[in-house]
Amino acid sequence: MTTEMLGLLLRQDGLAKETAFVGNQLERPGEFLELGKVPRPVPGPGQVLIKMRRAAINPSDIAFVQGFYGQKRVRGRPAGFEGVGTVVEAGSGLMGRLLKGRDVGFYVTPDGSGTWAEYAVTRAALALPLKNGVSDRDAAGLVVNPVTAAAMLEMVNSGDAFVFSAAASQLGKLVAGMARDQGKKMIALVRREEPVETLKPLGAKHVLNETDPAYADQLRAVLAEEKPVIFLDAVAGSASARVHHAMGKNARWVIYGKLDTSLAEIIDPSEMIFLNKSVEGYWTTNWAAKTSFFRKMRVFSDVQNRFRDGRWTTDISAELPLENAIERLPQALAQPDGKVQIVIPDG
Numbered sequence: 001m002t003t004e005m006l007g008l009l010l011r012q013d014g015l016a017k018e019t020a021f022v023g024n025q026l027e028r029p030g031e032f033l034e035l036g037k038v039p040r041p042v043p044g045p046g047q048v049l050i051k052m053r054r055a056a057i058n059p060s061d062i063a064f065v066q067g068f069y070g071q072k073r074v075r076g077r078p079a080g081f082e083g084v085g086t087v088v089e090a091g092s093g094l095m096g097r098l099l100k101g102r103d104v105g106f107y108v109t110p111d112g113s114g115t116w117a118e119y120a121v122t123r124a125a126l127a128l129p130l131k132n133g134v135s136d137r138d139a140a141g142l143v144v145n146p147v148t149a150a151a152m153l154e155m156v157n158s159g160d161a162f163v164f165s166a167a168a169s170q171l172g173k174l175v176a177g178m179a180r181d182q183g184k185k186m187i188a189l190v191r192r193e194e195p196v197e198t199l200k201p202l203g204a205k206h207v208l209n210e211t212d213p214a215y216a217d218q219l220r221a222v223l224a225e226e227k228p229v230i231f232l233d234a235v236a237g238s239a240s241a242r243v244h245h246a247m248g249k250n251a252r253w254v255i256y257g258k259l260d261t262s263l264a265e266i267i268d269p270s271e272m273i274f275l276n277k278s279v280e281g282y283w284t285t286n287w288a289a290k291t292s293f294f295r296k297m298r299v300f301s302d303v304q305n306r307f308r309d310g311r312w313t314t315d316i317s318a319e320l321p322l323e324n325a326i327e328r329l330p331q332a333l334a335q336p337d338g339k340v341q342i343v344i345p346d347g
């Protein structure tokens with residue numbers, strides 16, 4: 001007899017036909033997701049089954065359900081890459097057996113089963129046993145943004161400045177504190193006035209509001225003062241192109257997201273030749289593939305310590321019960337400042 005579980009299931013297969021990302025909104029979630037029952041997944045060799053308590057909703061999930069994440073969707077499978085819960089079963093393998101009964105924050109690989117459901121399956125190696133004092137709110141997003149913050153800051157030398165767009169994001173808040181602790185000067189770009197005040201105490205050295213009429217002058221002055229050569233950019237639209245253009249020689253435009261729908265044009269290609277400027281992409285999946293096991297373990301441990309001792313925290317803007325998450329998603333995602341999470345009843 002099969003045991004069933006409830007989940008937010010993908011309604012479409014494969015990748016989207018259009019090639020562009022569409023920001024971080026989901027106006028018609030019913031086109032892409034439905035609440036339904038499917039058989040509870042069974043963990044294979046090296047995998048664990050996790051009874052879910054909470055799941056994150058990240059921009060990568062929103063891109064994925066619409067077919068814009070470079071990873072093929074499978075109709076009828078639960079969506080969701082990240083979450084927290086308890087390991088209740090393990091496939092063959094020592095690591096999984098050791099995790100049985102443990103609370104874990106985890107990420108789901110394509111061979112697993114998504115977190116927007118009552119149960120999820122992932123590789124045991126991607127399930128991080130929680131340290132005492134790490135809350136479920138923080139643990140639901142323990143991998144994607146925290147590890148990305150640590151990994152991307154490896155690109156910046158201690159003492160140097162760097163530019164960071166969409167800095168009011170959860171990732172931006174994490175980067176602000178870690179950068180300050182590492183002696184790296186964050187030049188944070190935001191699009192509202194509120195984060196100008198909140199990001200400084202978190203650790204950003206400069207915070208500029210792109211909608212301020214004086215923004216272009218402020219940016220020019222800060223770039224002249226700090227001389228950053230790294231631009232960590234999740235917006236990747238025409239405003240980002242202008243920032244890269246305003247930066248000095250050797251400026252590396254590192255694109256790690258696509259929140260803006262406008263074209264990210266190269267304003268003056270000769271800068272790539274004569275000023276040694278460059279454009280590149282960044283993806284934590286690639287960082288994980290090329291980083292040693294021990295370095296990753298150190299990062300995972302450091303990430304948990306930062307949440308445990310309060311240096312980091314997760315701002316939540318909405319908690320959506322699994323059963324009615326779909327209809328509430330558009331409004332929840334439109335709120336600024338904070339993550340939307342799915343809460344699994346009885347989890």
Ligand SMILES: NC(=O)c1ccc[n+]([C@@H]2O[C@H](COP(=O)([O-])OP(=O)(O)OC[C@H]3O[C@@H](n4cnc5c(N)ncnc54)[C@H](OP(=O)(O)O)[C@@H]3O)[C@@H](O)[C@H]2O)c1
Nearest residue numbers: 059148166168169170171234256257259260282283284336
């Ligand atoms: N490549 C990787 O490996 C990797 C890993 C992790 C995260 N990411 C990317 O990092 C970014 C941030 O993720 P998150 O989970 O921290 O996001 P989040 O907390 O959901 O916040 C999203 C932020 O983006 C801002 N934003 C949205 N559209 C924008 C636009 N058109 N122009 C300027 N700002 C815009 C929002 O500004 P307001 O606050 O003003 O609404 C908000 O602060 C996402 O693009 C995500 O895909 C990439």
